[in-house]
Amino acid sequence: xxDNELDELDPLLFRRVLGYFPTGVTVVTARxxxxxxxxxxxxSFTSVSLEPPLVGFLPxxxxxxxxxxxxxxxFCVNVLGADQGELCWRFARTTVEEPFDGVEWQPSxxxxxxxxxxxxxxxxxxxxxxxxxxxxxxxxxxxxxLEHVAPESEPNPLLFFRGKLGEFSQHE
Ligand SMILES: Cc1cc2nc3c(=O)[nH]c(=O)nc-3n(C[C@H](O)[C@H](O)[C@H](O)COP(=O)(O)O)c2cc1C
Numbered sequence: 579x580x581d582n583e584l585d586e587l588d589p590l591l592f593r594r595v596l597g598y599f600p601t602g603v604t605v606v607t608a609r610x611x612x613x614x615x616x617x618x619x620x621x622s623f624t625s626v627s628l629e630p631p632l633v634g635f636l637p638x639x640x641x642x643x644x645x646x647x648x649x650x651x652x653f654c655v656n657v658l659g660a661d662q663g664e665l666c667w668r669f670a671r672t673t674v675e676e677p678f679d680g681v682e683w684q685p686s687x688x689x690x691x692x693x694x695x696x697x698x699x700x701x702x703x704x705x706x707x708x709x710x711x712x713x714x715x716x717x718x719x720x721x722x723x724l725e726h727v728a729p730e731s732e733p734n735p736l737l738f739f740r741g742k743l744g745e746f747s748q749h750e
Contacts, residue, residue: 598739601623603736604619604655609689617694622636623635633655635717651705652704654700656693658696659735660744661736682694687723698733702724
């Protein structure tokens with residue numbers, strides 16, 4: 579395909595087609611040097627490497643909250659449960675002044691980043707590398723500690739598909 583054809587790629591089509599790929603929903607959290615909690619809803623979370631243990635996600639270059647997370651040098655990825663849709667939208671909005679108001683959390687042992695009450699799993703990381711990737715950064719973190727809720731609690735993840743939230747249903 580010639581360069582000019584690529585330039586003409588319809589951004590709405592790009593977004594619509596990529597929306598057919600479902601993701602889980604996470605809130606990436608950190609603490610500022612003053613101890614103030616920060617959180618950002620992220621769907622682009624992925625496992626990267628087992629040896630060494632790395633995970634990754636892609637914040638927008640223009641994200642207001644990413645620089646604060648970067649400055650902290652660490653982050654915790656909270657995997658949201660199906661009943662946590664409200665948290666998904668709350669941490670996606672830039673206009674909420676106190677997004678942690680009324681949110682129960684505890685600091686992680688390794689980095690002090692918020693572990694959100696009700697998350698079905700969390701992965702606490704030190705910031706490893708930040709690589710430019712178009713209008714996003716590809717951020718990798720080295721996993722320091724991680725945990726999931728008891729399988730007996732039958733955890734159900736929050737899922738995002740074609741702009742809407744839903745949940746997982748297992749085939750019989
Ligand atoms: C389900 C869902 C997934 C999202 N995934 C990402 C993502 O992977 N990367 C990203 O930069 N923003 C993502 N966002 C948008 C961010 O949560 C946020 O709104 C945006 O980055 C602006 O935040 P700012 O206040 O840091 O500028 C997602 C939003 C939703 C609702």
